[in-house]
Amino acid sequence: MGTSLDQVDDLRSWLELVNELGELKVVEGAHWDLEIGAASDVNYRRTSPSALLFDRVVGYPQGARVLSGSMSNARRLGLTLRLGTDLDDRALVQALRSKPNQWIENAPRYRARVVDSGPVLENVDHADAVDLLRFPVPRWHEGDGGRYIGTGCAVFTTDPNTGEVNAGAYRMQVQDDGRAVSVNIEAGKHGAMHVREWFAKEGRAPVTASLGQDPLLLIVAGTEVPRDLSELDYAGAVLGRPVDIIRGEVTGLPIPATAEIAVEGWLYPDRKADEGPFGEWTGYYSGGSEQILTMDVERVYHRNDPILLGAPPGKPPHDYSYMRSVMKSAMIHDALVSTGLAGLEGVWAHEVGGGRQLLAVSVHQRYAGHARQAGHLTAQLPAAAYMNKLVIVVDGDVDPRSLNDVMWAVCTRTEPGRDIDVQRYTWGSRVDPLREPGAPPYNTRAVIDACRPFERLAGFPRVAETSRELRDRVLAKWPDALG
Numbered sequence: 101m102g103t104s105l106d107q108v109d110d111l112r113s114w115l116e117l118v119n120e121l122g123e124l125k126v127v128e129g130a131h132w133d134l135e136i137g138a139a140s141d142v143n144y145r146r147t148s149p150s151a152l153l154f155d156r157v158v159g160y161p162q163g164a165r166v167l168s169g170s171m172s173n174a175r176r177l178g179l180t181l182r183l184g185t186d187l188d189d190r191a192l193v194q195a196l197r198s199k200p201n202q203w204i205e206n207a208p209r210y211r212a213r214v215v216d217s218g219p220v221l222e223n224v225d226h227a228d229a230v231d232l233l234r235f236p237v238p239r240w241h242e243g244d245g246g247r248y249i250g251t252g253c254a255v256f257t258t259d260p261n262t263g264e265v266n267a268g269a270y271r272m273q274v275q276d277d278g279r280a281v282s283v284n285i286e287a288g289k290h291g292a293m294h295v296r297e298w299f300a301k302e303g304r305a306p307v308t309a310s311l312g313q314d315p316l317l318l319i320v321a322g323t324e325v326p327r328d329l330s331e332l333d334y335a336g337a338v339l340g341r342p343v344d345i346i347r348g349e350v351t352g353l354p355i356p357a358t359a360e361i362a363v364e365g366w367l368y369p370d371r372k373a374d375e376g377p378f379g380e381w382t383g384y385y386s387g388g389s390e391q392i393l394t395m396d397v398e399r400v401y402h403r404n405d406p407i408l409l410g411a412p413p414g415k416p417p418h419d420y421s422y423m424r425s426v427m428k429s430a431m432i433h434d435a436l437v438s439t440g441l442a443g444l445e446g447v448w449a450h451e452v453g454g455g456r457q458l459l460a461v462s463v464h465q466r467y468a469g470h471a472r473q474a475g476h477l478t479a480q481l482p483a484a485a486y487m488n489k490l491v492i493v494v495d496g497d498v499d500p501r502s503l504n505d506v507m508w509a510v511c512t513r514t515e516p517g518r519d520i521d522v523q524r525y526t527w528g529s530r531v532d533p534l535r536e537p538g539a540p541p542y543n544t545r546a547v548i549d550a551c552r553p554f555e556r557l558a559g560f561p562r563v564a565e566t567s568r569e570l571r572d573r574v575l576a577k578w579p580d581a582l583g
């Protein structure tokens with residue numbers, strides 16, 4: 101007993117702490133084919149889901165494990181971000197205020213540290229011995245076209261000119277009976293730019309990927325960190341100490357020294373395989389099946405009894421929708437403050453929109469045009485632009501985190517003929533279920549002004565709700581009936 105937060109330096113110590121806090125459930129005897137995925141999905145829909153650790157997976161030895169739901173509540177997300185072990189929703193959002201900006205600023209002081217060895221080197225398989233299906237790789241959703249070993253993963257690439265390292269969470273499907281793996285990087289993502297630059301310069305692109313690690317590395321890899329910054333250094337800033345890495349034998353690219361499982365190889369422009377369909381974060385099998393860059397795995401590194409970190413998306417809430425909401429909300433809030441926008445009360449990136457499609461921004465209106473400015477700025481912030489669909493601007497008296505209150509504001513303060521602006525040819529995605537097959541991934545988006553008209557602020561009808569004082573008085577009077 102008694103793992104402390106600053107002792108957490110890999111997935112094992114993370115699991116120990118999470119277990120001590122009563123936040124972990126072990127599930128034995130599940131099948132890799134759909135049962136791990138379905139049990140995980142049922143779990144996400146509970147209030148405050150536990151983390152699930154699958155052991156004794158059918159057909160696999162005890163110890164070969166899969167973890168899901170790692171960060172599906174405030175307490176585990178808060179501890180993963182090293183903010184504390186007892187945070188609830190509100191306290192987590194409070195604790196995160198201005199943190200993303202600080203982490204960006206501090207990252208250069210915590211550059212990843214190269215070490216000679218680490219637990220990930222306990223087992224090293226060379227090309228001819230590679231078999232990714234030696235791990236209990238799930239087929240997560242019923243419509244999936246294969247087994248995905250990379251969901252909660254961090255894929256490492258470099259800039260061929262500067263050597264700058266990027267880490268992105270890009271899904272990886274097992275190919276060729278376990279000898280190869282496809283890496284699905286959407287256009288516009290940093291990893292895609294690196295790969296393109298390597299192809300142009302050297303005709304191939306080196307890649308390493310960690311498939312189980314401290315979930316902090318999944319957060320930083322899966323979140324839009326600015327381009328000129330390595331996510332490893334950003335993670336170092338969160339930790340307050342550098343991340344230890346080893347260098348891959350074949351490519352020299354980084355691998356977290358305490359990773360559970362890692363792979364290494366080269367991508368070639370013409371080495372592709374059929375990938376997908378896969379249940380996406382939009383809640384659809386919307387990407388279909390396409391030819392995707394695939395790497396023949398040169399090395400597999402893994403710890404003894406390795407743990408695969410699963411983070412499958414799907415119809416929200418899904419594995420990382422809560423993490424996405426909290427991180428996006430904090431980063432967009434910070435970015436909006438950085439624009440100099442006045443009167444910002446709060447931002448929330450709602451889970452129903454996968455943390456991207458539906459953003460609510462609350463402002464105290466100071467001048468005519470302020471509300472629209474807040475909305476249009478938000479819709480195009482680098483932290484928010486990808487796949488946004490709706491930005492709803494509400495007054496400072498409306499809680500942006502309450503879908504009920506936000507939609508009440510839309511119902512009562514939006515005049516649709518006047519208050520909905522549409523932006524066209526904006527940054528969409530291949531996985532948008534509305535995209536016509538073959539069409540470029542643009543989308544359109546609406547900025548919904550759900551604020552009282554500025555010129556009517558003073559005279560707008562009063563809200564008919566119980567005041568805080570009166571509420572507290574009746575709560576104190578009848579605690580049993582109302583508390």
Ligand SMILES: Cc1cc2nc3c(=O)[nH]c(=O)nc-3n(C[C@H](O)[C@H](O)[C@H](O)COP(=O)(O)O)c2cc1C
Pocket residue numbers: 251252253266267268269270271272284285286287288289290291292318321322323324325411412420
């Ligand atoms: C669990 C998880 C899975 C993801 N899967 C993909 C994916 O398959 N392809 C993709 O382009 N982005 C995916 N993303 C989103 C990217 O990881 C995210 O946009 C990240 O910012 C990319 O890193 P980059 O900004 O350095 O490119 C995923 C995110 C998470 C958290």
Ligand SMILES: [Mn+2]
Pocket residue numbers: 266267268290325326327329331
């Ligand atoms: Mn990046």
